Amino acid sequence: MQEEQVSIPGPGGRLAGRLIAVPDPRLAVVINAATGVPAGFYASFARWLAEDRHAAVLVWDYRDFAASGNPRRSRATMADWGVHDAAAARDWLAARLPGLPLWVIGHSLGGLALPFQPGLEGIARAVIVAAGPVHLSDHPWPLRLGIASTWWGHGPLLTAAFGYLPGRRLFLGADIPGPAYWQWRRWCAHRGSCLSDPAMPPLASETLTCPVTLVALADDGMVPPVAVWRLADWMPKAAVTRRLIAPADHGLATLGHIAAFAGRNRAVWPALVA
Numbered sequence: 001m002q003e004e005q006v007s008i009p010g011p012g013g014r015l016a017g018r019l020i021a022v023p024d025p026r027l028a029v030v031i032n033a034a035t036g037v038p039a040g041f042y043a044s045f046a047r048w049l050a051e052d053r054h055a056a057v058l059v060w061d062y063r064d065f066a067a068s069g070n071p072r073r074s075r076a077t078m079a080d081w082g083v084h085d086a087a088a089a090r091d092w093l094a095a096r097l098p099g100l101p102l103w104v105i106g107h108s109l110g111g112l113a114l115p116f117q118p119g120l121e122g123i124a125r126a127v128i129v130a131a132g133p134v135h136l137s138d139h140p141w142p143l144r145l146g147i148a149s150t151w152w153g154h155g156p157l158l159t160a161a162f163g164y165l166p167g168r169r170l171f172l173g174a175d176i177p178g179p180a181y182w183q184w185r186r187w188c189a190h191r192g193s194c195l196s197d198p199a200m201p202p203l204a205s206e207t208l209t210c211p212v213t214l215v216a217l218a219d220d221g222m223v224p225p226v227a228v229w230r231l232a233d234w235m236p237k238a239a240v241t242r243r244l245i246a247p248a249d250h251g252l253a254t255l256g257h258i259a260a261f262a263g264r265n266r267a268v269w270p271a272l273v274a
Contacts, residue, residue: 001052001162008060012080016067017089020046027055028100030093030111032086034130034258035078035184036167036174038066042107043241044263049273056100058093064177071162075135076178078184079200082113094122102136106131107261108223112194115205115234123208127273129215130257133193136222143221151185163241195234205235212238215260215272218246222257245271 001022008015029049031042031095037059039059046057058064061067062081064074086106092235094102101124106114111131131175139147149155159165165176187194194200212235216225247255250267259265260272 001047006058006060006092008089008092010063011084012063012076015063015085015089017058018043018046019056019058019093020050021056022050022054025050025054025056025097025100025206027053027103028093028097029053029055029057029103029105030086030090031057031059031104032061032082032089032104032114033062034108034110035146035180036065036176037258038106038174040066041258042261044247044270045261048266048269053273054272055103056093056097059088060089066174071175071177071180072162074164075179077178077179077199078109078187078194079113079116079197081180082109083116083201086110086113087117087119090117091119092124103127105129106226108257112231115203115208115231116201118172118204118210121202121236122159123210125210126208126212127215128231129187129260129272130217130220130223130228132189132214132216132223132229132231133195133273134223134227135191135193136188137228138224140221140224140226147188147222151189155181155185201217206237208235209237210239211241212244213241213273215243217257217260218244219254220257243271243274 004019006017039061042059046059050057064071064076103125105127107129107130111128159181164178165181167175216228
């Protein structure tokens with residue numbers, strides 16, 4: 001297996017990525033990360049996928065985040081990340097490996113924004129994991145209290161004070177650019193989510209006609225299954241399959257919103273892409 005650090009030209013600057021590939025791959029896969037999750041988190045899954053599907057897999061970081069830069073003075077929005085950067089990464093991989101079927105695996109934001117991206121007709125298959133338009137009322141108690149504070153309590157106060165959401169200090173993972181936080185908050189605080197956001201481009205999903213697998217995780221309180229299933233309405237021309245994964249069915253105690261891609265949970269990986 002080969003691993004190559006790559007630099008992808010994006011609309012807001014260079015995007016740092018890693019291309020993980022077997023010799024003579026038969027498939028190209030781009031993994032679009034969840035909000036605040038560095039690309040390195042997906043590397044073990046990408047290596048497994050490269051071997052299992054004889055693929056070349058691109059993991060990459062959104063602009064001004066992780067290996068692609070500093071979020072603390074960034075003007076990047078969620079739309080920049082999920083629509084424009086993701087399209088640039090996909091186009092780069094398609095140009096690097098022309099002629100190969102192209103898969104998109106989107107986790108949370110990386111899947112939610114897919115129907116807004118240009119060039120969807122070039123995708124052979126999409127796997128969308130733990131992604132969907134979610135509202136505060138969808139979250140179970142007591143998680144709902146913490147999320148409410150993220151949108152109406154400590155979240156806006158700290159973001160206004162620092163200019164970015166200090167996720168590291170809050171044990172929420174990584175720091176998030178201020179503009180991305182405010183747009184994220186707007187999506188999750190209103191039932192229309194990003195579909196009603198005037199800063200988002202119109203849906204391009206009429207051109208998304210490939211098979212799409214929506215994967216919901218039964219114990220995910222951040223984006224519960226009911227929110228994942230809503231995303232199907234944004235993909236009217238796609239052949240959508242819904243898949244509910246329960247941790248116990250794979251000998252696991254929990255998965256939650258993020259950990260399906262963690263190396264310790266590799267038992268669930270075949271089900272994600274089946």
